[in-house]
Amino acid sequence: MSHSRGMSRRHFLSHLATSSLMAPSAVHFLSNLEVHAAEVSKNRKACILIWLQGGAPTIDMWDLKQGVKTAGEFNPISTAGDLQICEHLPETAKVMDSLSVVRSMSTREADHERGRYYMHTAYVPNPTVVHPTFGSVVSYELGPQRPDLEIPAFISIGGGSFGPGFLGMANAPFVVQANGQITNAQMQGMDERRLQQRLAMLSVVEESFIKSDRGELPVAHKDVYGKAINLMTSDQMKAFKADEEPQQTRDLYGGTDFGNSLIMARRLIETGVPFVEVQFPGGWDLHQDVFNSLRDQLLPNLDKGLAGLTRDLKERGMWDDTVIVCMGEFGRTPRINQNVGRDHWARSWSVCLGGGGLTGGIAVGETNEDGTEIIGKSYLPGDLWATVAHALGIPLDRVHKSNRGRPMKLAGGGTPIEELIA
Amino acid sequence: MPFSRRFFLFSSSFVVLCVIATFAQSEPSIRRANDAVTTRDADPLVTFVDQQIRQAWEDNEVQPSERADDAEWLRRVSLDIVGHIPTADEIETFLADESETKRADAVNRLLDDPGYVQNWTTVWANLLIGRQTPRLTSRAGMEKFLREAFTKNRPWNEVVYDLLTAEGHYEENGAVNFLLGQLNGNPNREDYTVEATARVTRLFLGTQVQCTQCHNHPFNDWKQEQFWEFDSFLRQMRRVDHRKTDPKTGRRIDDFAELVWKNYEGPVYYERRSGVMEAAYPYYADQQVDPAGTTDRRMELAKVMARDDPDHQVARAMVNRMWGHFFGFGLTRPVDDMGPHNPPSHPDVIDRLTDEFAASGYDLKQLIRWITSTEAYQLTSQFNDKNRIDDPSAGEVPLFSHMYVKPFTAEQLYESLLIATQATAATGNYQEAEERRRQWMREFLLIFGGNEDDEPTLFSGTIPQALMMMNGDLVRAADSGMPGSTLHEVLTDERLRSDPQRIQRLYLSSLGRLPSRREATMSQKLISGSPDKLAAYQDLYWALLNSNEFVMNH
Numbered sequence: 001m002s003h004s005r006g007m008s009r010r011h012f013l014s015h016l017a018t019s020s021l022m023a024p025s026a027v028h029f030l031s032n033l034e035v036h037a038a039e040v041s042k043n044r045k046a047c048i049l050i051w052l053q054g055g056a057p058t059i060d061m062w063d064l065k066q067g068v069k070t071a072g073e074f075n076p077i078s079t080a081g082d083l084q085i086c087e088h089l090p091e092t093a094k095v096m097d098s099l100s101v102v103r104s105m106s107t108r109e110a111d112h113e114r115g116r117y118y119m120h121t122a123y124v125p126n127p128t129v130v131h132p133t134f135g136s137v138v139s140y141e142l143g144p145q146r147p148d149l150e151i152p153a154f155i156s157i158g159g160g161s162f163g164p165g166f167l168g169m170a171n172a173p174f175v176v177q178a179n180g181q182i183t184n185a186q187m188q189g190m191d192e193r194r195l196q197q198r199l200a201m202l203s204v205v206e207e208s209f210i211k212s213d214r215g216e217l218p219v220a221h222k223d224v225y226g227k228a229i230n231l232m233t234s235d236q237m238k239a240f241k242a243d244e245e246p247q248q249t250r251d252l253y254g255g256t257d258f259g260n261s262l263i264m265a266r267r268l269i270e271t272g273v274p275f276v277e278v279q280f281p282g283g284w285d286l287h288q289d290v291f292n293s294l295r296d297q298l299l300p301n302l303d304k305g306l307a308g309l310t311r312d313l314k315e316r317g318m319w320d321d322t323v324i325v326c327m328g329e330f331g332r333t334p335r336i337n338q339n340v341g342r343d344h345w346a347r348s349w350s351v352c353l354g355g356g357g358l359t360g361g362i363a364v365g366e367t368n369e370d371g372t373e374i375i376g377k378s379y380l381p382g383d384l385w386a387t388v389a390h391a392l393g394i395p396l397d398r399v400h401k402s403n404r405g406r407p408m409k410l411a412g413g414g415t416p417i418e419e420l421i422a
Numbered sequence: 423m424p425f426s427r428r429f430f431l432f433s434s435s436f437v438v439l440c441v442i443a444t445f446a447q448s449e450p451s452i453r454r455a456n457d458a459v460t461t462r463d464a465d466p467l468v469t470f471v472d473q474q475i476r477q478a479w480e481d482n483e484v485q486p487s488e489r490a491d492d493a494e495w496l497r498r499v500s501l502d503i504v505g506h507i508p509t510a511d512e513i514e515t516f517l518a519d520e521s522e523t524k525r526a527d528a529v530n531r532l533l534d535d536p537g538y539v540q541n542w543t544t545v546w547a548n549l550l551i552g553r554q555t556p557r558l559t560s561r562a563g564m565e566k567f568l569r570e571a572f573t574k575n576r577p578w579n580e581v582v583y584d585l586l587t588a589e590g591h592y593e594e595n596g597a598v599n600f601l602l603g604q605l606n607g608n609p610n611r612e613d614y615t616v617e618a619t620a621r622v623t624r625l626f627l628g629t630q631v632q633c634t635q636c637h638n639h640p641f642n643d644w645k646q647e648q649f650w651e652f653d654s655f656l657r658q659m660r661r662v663d664h665r666k667t668d669p670k671t672g673r674r675i676d677d678f679a680e681l682v683w684k685n686y687e688g689p690v691y692y693e694r695r696s697g698v699m700e701a702a703y704p705y706y707a708d709q710q711v712d713p714a715g716t717t718d719r720r721m722e723l724a725k726v727m728a729r730d731d732p733d734h735q736v737a738r739a740m741v742n743r744m745w746g747h748f749f750g751f752g753l754t755r756p757v758d759d760m761g762p763h764n765p766p767s768h769p770d771v772i773d774r775l776t777d778e779f780a781a782s783g784y785d786l787k788q789l790i791r792w793i794t795s796t797e798a799y800q801l802t803s804q805f806n807d808k809n810r811i812d813d814p815s816a817g818e819v820p821l822f823s824h825m826y827v828k829p830f831t832a833e834q835l836y837e838s839l840l841i842a843t844q845a846t847a848a849t850g851n852y853q854e855a856e857e858r859r860r861q862w863m864r865e866f867l868l869i870f871g872g873n874e875d876d877e878p879t880l881f882s883g884t885i886p887q888a889l890m891m892m893n894g895d896l897v898r899a900a901d902s903g904m905p906g907s908t909l910h911e912v913l914t915d916e917r918l919r920s921d922p923q924r925i926q927r928l929y930l931s932s933l934g935r936l937p938s939r940r941e942a943t944m945s946q947k948l949i950s951g952s953p954d955k956l957a958a959y960q961d962l963y964w965a966l967l968n969s970n971e972f973v974m975n976h
Binding site for chain 2: 152169170172174175182183184185186187188194197198200201202204205206208209210212213214215216217218221222224225227228231232
């Protein structure tokens with residue numbers, strides 16, 4: 001009933017202020033570009049989150065056990081880095097000098113929804129506040145610094161991310177299908193002349209409401225329509241067209257839907273988008289038949305995509321500016337159940353990440369012999385996101401305010417993982 | 423500046439407050455639902471509210487805006503009471519009406535409209551269980567309960583009583599869904615009823631105590647102890663989920679849920695920040711309840727809180743929420759965070775309305791009549807040069823010297839599009855229409871986000887929202903010109919003989935007003951310049967439906 005006007009709109013208006021600076025004239029536009037050029041080239045940092053929905057059995061991927069009851073069916077293999085991983089990730093093994101694994105995640109939320117929330121936001125669910133997913137935090141922090149970006153600063157490919165919480169809908173993930181389709185972006189059966197006609201009439205109506213002096217909302221409306229129309233006609237929309245890439249590149253990523261999503265993510269980042277989340281197509285909730293599913297479907301698909309993305313980013317000189325994080329909402333039980341499956345497990349599991357200047361080729365932390373406990377220091381999602389924030393150049397002392405004015409620390413107050421940022 | 427203004431408001435009203443308190447006590451006025459007041463201006467309560475609000479204008483050297491014209495006002499009051507814009511016919515009738523009581527009459531007509539029940543059912547279902555219905559919670563059951571309450575105009579405190587004490591099957595007793603929606607997880611966990619405690623106090627008492635769960639709030643007058651005392655009233659309940667096997671797939675699926683009694687006796691134990699454990703007994707408004715297992719705690723709480731409402735806190739919470747509904751800003755911000763830490767902008771207005779609302783028997787329709795007949799509610803949403811500072815969206819304390827622009831809610835947009843285009847009139851039966859509505863709401867929530875704390879309003883300002891309005895199915899269908907639709911009617915109606923008449927009709931149908939001269943000229947140019955008449959009218963209507971003015975209640 002009340003119409004809350006919190007941070008979201010104010011922040012949104014500051015976006016508008018930035019973009020209207022750019023608008024007035026071509027001359028102005030150019031001089032702005034020059035001013036920004038240095039800053040823009042400095043700030044191409046970005047993050048790609050590869051989300052393994054359902055909770056991946058990281059004990060069979062990144063932290064294999066042998067000779068114990070909890071050991072799976074797979075063998076560890078040596079890699080280009082200083083750690084071993086699963087034999088069914090052979091391509092990834094070849095680029096493992098660039099990637100690292102944190103083997104000591106301990107995240108206590110073993111319910112899908114709660115875990116998904118916790119891993120995305122670095123906060124446990126709480127009835128008093130809705131926290132922003134980390135992509136929204138990046139959008140909020142880095143979006144305004146990229147005035148040349150005509151498409152949203154947080155893109156979710158294949159859906160499945162979380163919302164912007166108290167950061168407001170202006171930082172919500174912009175969802176696109178894996179095939180690059182954007183809902184409602186096409187004005188069907190509308191030729192250029194007619195579109196112009198519509199927009200001209202719209203402008204008449206909007207201007208007269210704005211002139212009637214009713215505050216800032218009517219102006220904000222017109223500005224967002226301007227941005228939406230820009231989007232519909234922007235050259236940057238090409239970034240969504242993964243199928244424009246040469247076959248060779250597509251093969252590099254495995255030629256799958258997942259590969260195409262990752263190609264799209266790379267194209268988006270090249271365009272200046274600071275955060276892209278890619279939903280892995282296919283579930284990892286392997287309560288049964290875990291080994292066959294991994295060997296036959298999930299791992300080969302993930303392997304080619306992850307390795308392809310790493311190679312491609314390196315070849316293009318984007319590796320040091322791009323962080324990759326690959327994880328789901330939790331790991332899976334070391335114990336193998338009667339259906340040859342593994343159940344939900346949040347106490348000791350692994351996340352794979354790399355790029356963005358983070359140390360590659362190492363395993364951080366360790367679990368005990370059967371994988372049920374962490375030996376030594378363990379990490380929370382906040383530490384992971386603090387590491388990413390560090391890599392992206394987002395100051396860790398940033399505090400956001402919830403709608404109720406409560407201060408919220410960046411990444412749940414986590415600390416960057418030392419071994420990775422050294 | 424804000425500080426000094428608040429100080430002004432506070433000090434000036436304080437004297438009056440004392441006078442009124444005596445007045446209100448000596449002359450309790452009791453009204454019933456049917457006593458529709460027709461001579462609105464003479465209602466002493468409304469006169470009092472008007473005086474108070476005027477006083478604040480004077481204190482802050484602000485001049486009120488003009489009275490809204492009838493078209494602007496009818497659109498606003500329709501959106502506020504029945505949740506959608508008026509039809510073109512309704513506007514024409516209203517504009518032609520020369521009666522002096524036409525605004526009061528319109529309010530009464532809207533209160534009797536089926537849309538009133540539908541709108542408030544939607545508003546309260548969203549508040550009680552959220553737009554995204556929690557698992558094993560029945561929106562249908564919740565809505566059935568609310569529909570009945572609003573149809574009969576049940577006293578608000580009785581509705582609260584039922585929501586607090588409900589027990590049973592989620593469709594047989596729809597009231598249970600409110601509490602069911604707040605319960606999940608293990609019923610033996612200490613925090614099982616924490617969400618329910620937070621929601622009950624926020625919705626029905628207008629206080630935010632959720633933070634006091636863990637610590638004494640630095641500003642709030644609620645202490646941690648009080649949170650757990652309140653929580654202890656809610657301990658004797660749990661949800662029971664029933665599952666069944668789907669005969670088609672053989673899989674286990676959700677069947678239904680119940681809210682049932684759970685044995686609980688003695689205090690609730692909670693941990694202070696210092697680590698010390700404390701005990702909290704069921705205790706509310708100076709009334710201690712026997713903590714024995716035989717006491718029905720929820721009923722005891724409901725008796726004191728809803729039936730007796732000793733400090734009129736339940737009445738006050740509703741008054742503030744209602745005020746916020748009609749003006750866009752409540753008498754405190756937010757409407758559900760009242761207390762000494764957050765003094766109201768017009769203390770005497772809220773006090774007096776609260777007392778009278780309680781005295782009326784918690785009559786919601788009467789409360790709406792009072793609010794909609796205040797002078798402030800009649801004003802236009804246009805600023806003038808003497809009230810530019812009255813801009814609560816910029817953080818100022820609201821003075822109500824002009825109407826504030828409210829972006830449409832999801833439901834207002836949907837219902838208004840249906841009115842503007844008559845899209846349903848053309849196709850399908852009630853059930854199909856409901857299914858389409860649900861489907862659209864799902865898509866809408868995806869794009870607009872939606873938890874009840876941060877209302878998805880059409881216009882939180884994102885590109886997907888604009889794209890949906892420009893290119894989405896709903897607007898496209900609305901704009902297709904199919905038989906039965908507004909567009910089709912306008913083009914085929916024999917009474918509309920010329921383009922200007924048709925253009926006028928489209929403006930009335932969407933924006934609820936006639937076009938300005940410039941708008942009429944530009945529209946005419948668009949129509950005349952196009953070889954395809956239908957296409958040209960489609961383009962015009964598309965522009966009207968996509969405009970800022972259409973999606974704002976002003």
